[in-house]
Amino acid sequence: LHSFPTRRSSDLVGAGGDDVCAIMPLEGALAAVDAIRQAYNMAFVCYTENGAEEIFGTVPTSGKVGLHLGRAEKISISAAIVIAHHKEPLREVLRDAHQVLEGIAKDRADRNALAIRLKKRSGGDRDLWMKWDAANPYGEDETLLQSLRAVMDDVGGALLGSSLLYRLDELRQAIAPLAANAAVLAANRDLIVRLIAYEVGHSGKLLAKDKTQLVARRLAGLMVQGVSTEENWYNPEAAIIAHFLAARRAA
Numbered sequence: 001l002h003s004f005p006t007r008r009s010s011d012l013v014g015a016g017g018d019d020v021c022a023i024m025p026l027e028g029a030l031a032a033v034d035a036i037r038q039a040y041n042m043a044f045v046c047y048t049e050n051g052a053e054e055i056f057g058t059v060p061t062s063g064k065v066g067l068h069l070g071r072a073e074k075i076s077i078s079a080a081i082v083i084a085h086h087k088e089p090l091r092e093v094l095r096d097a098h099q100v101l102e103g104i105a106k107d108r109a110d111r112n113a114l115a116i117r118l119k120k121r122s123g124g125d126r127d128l129w130m131k132w133d134a135a136n137p138y139g140e141d142e143t144l145l146q147s148l149r150a151v152m153d154d155v156g157g158a159l160l161g162s163s164l165l166y167r168l169d170e171l172r173q174a175i176a177p178l179a180a181n182a183a184v185l186a187a188n189r190d191l192i193v194r195l196i197a198y199e200v201g202h203s204g205k206l207l208a209k210d211k212t213q214l215v216a217r218r219l220a221g222l223m224v225q226g227v228s229t230e231e232n233w234y235n236p237e238a239a240i241i242a243h244f245l246a247a248r249r250a251a
Contacts, residue, residue: 018069018077021097026083030245033079033114034145037132040077043070076112076132078105083244084119093119104129108232114145118241126237128222136221138189140214147218148242154215156246164203165239168223171195172236176228185227193220 013021020036039045039052046053046063059065069075080101084093096119104127105115115129130144140147154160174195178188197216200207207215222238 021094026245029081029083030116030149033081037077037079037114040069041071041075042068044068078109078111079114080105081114081116082119083117083241085121088119088121096125100127116241118237118244126240128235128238128241130222136218138193138217138220140217142218144221147221148238151215151218151222151239151242152246154246155243159205159207159211160200160215160243161203161205162243164199164205165236165243167199168196168219168239169236171199172234175224175234179224179226179228179233181227181229185224189220192224193217196220196223 011023013023015021018040022032024032035051042052042054044055044059045066045068046055046060047066048063052066052068055065078101080097082093082097082100084096096117100115100117104117105111105113109115109129109131113129113131115127117128118126120126128148130148132143132145134144136142136144136147142150151160155162155165175192177184178192179185193213193216196219197212200215200219201209201212219239222242223235224233225235226233228234
């Protein structure tokens with residue numbers, strides 16, 4: 001999916017087999033790609049004005065009935081969202097979309113994943129990736145995708161300031177020894193959350209202690225994506241992308 005921040009209508013570029021390419025407004029991109037993912041894994045469906053709705057039991061009397069792939073161990077879908085300025089050449093954005101899909105969603109995240117690139121006109125690109133149903137290892141019994149949406153809500157609701165999200169990159173060196181290997185990381189998750197919570201609590205926003213911890217756990221899951229000996233183990237861009245999505249959605 002290619003998303004323009006100022007666009008207000010959606011256009012389908014191409015759909016064939018199991019491939020979909022579309023241009024759409026930024027505020028609807030994340031919801032749209034998740035809806036496509038869910039529809040992809042449905043079995044019997046009914047097509048209505050609200051999209052594909054899975055059929056359980058009785059077949060509806062109206063609407064067109066279709067057969068999708070359903071849920072199976074080896075059936076999965078990977079997706080890429082490229083957020084680009086409306087003046088960015090479409091050829092370059094489509095090239096980026098292929099790179100993000102193949103190089104990040106499929107290779108780096110090992111398929112069945114979502115990858116998002118914020119293609120800024122200056123300052124370099126920012127990438128975020130996650131498995132669709134990957135749990136946030138820092139608690140709250142939610143997926144990383146749900147954590148991303150929650151952080152977007154907090155930014156959009158002015159609970160988190162933009163300066164905090166950009167300062168999180170400075171925690172890289174402090175967190176690195178706490179994520180030296182898998183065992184060390186598992187033992188230090190609470191300490192990592194405390195470091196992030198300290199920054200959240202001193203961001204100038206008056207948050208309750210339990211809310212501060214909740215935000216910190218969500219940010220930790222999105223940012224600490226491996227052990228510190230691996231490439232791309234720490235990803236503060238996740239919070240920046242959430243801020244960008246939320247700011248545009250609220251605008």
